[in-house]
Amino acid sequence: KNEVEQSPQNLTAQEGEFITINCSYSVGISALHWLQQHPGGGIVSLFMLSSGKKKHGRLIATINIQEKHSSLHITASHPRDSAVYICAVGKQKLVFGQGTRLTINP
């Protein structure tokens, strides 16, 4: 079993839908990161959180430390949100999930 598991692996939705991507981990963490990998391959850090909830624009990330679970939500999804979303946990040495490939159709 991987130390960081994401679900679903692939997600296709229509523009405007509310999106949820889940991340469960089995290792102890100091922080959890959500990353976005663009179709061109670049990786951008979206959030780093160790408790509670963070919001940036249409993106919301939550974490439940007791349950070792985090979710990334996208409200009013748009085709430009299409990307691979990666969860990573750890301190200086990050352990990554396999990623969730999100496709938003117009």
Next chain:
Amino acid sequence: GAGVSQSPRYKVTKRGQDVALRCDPISGHVSLYWYRQALGQGPEFLTYFNYEAQQDKSGLPNDRFSAERPEGSISTLTIQRTEQRDSAMYRCASSLHKAGSSTDTQYFGPGTRLTVL
């Protein structure tokens, strides 16, 4: 530059050759990380530096892989006697603070895609 840069962006080499991959972190960033990402997979940790000191190299697959950051800025990941299984995207990232003393955002470079024929 404004972000993390890596060179070359693409490298094709023959099996058995040595390759050197370069990472230029954001100016002033203390920590530098190397990751490898196989096609369709998430990144995996290779090694990281605080300033010029290599703190953890537990992710390096074997002794053909080495990394250095002699002046605490630019880093080089070297793969000796390359094998086809080394083909992957090699990414570096940097963060402002010293890894281990705080956890902060890592800024990723565009990666070097290595293909070993």
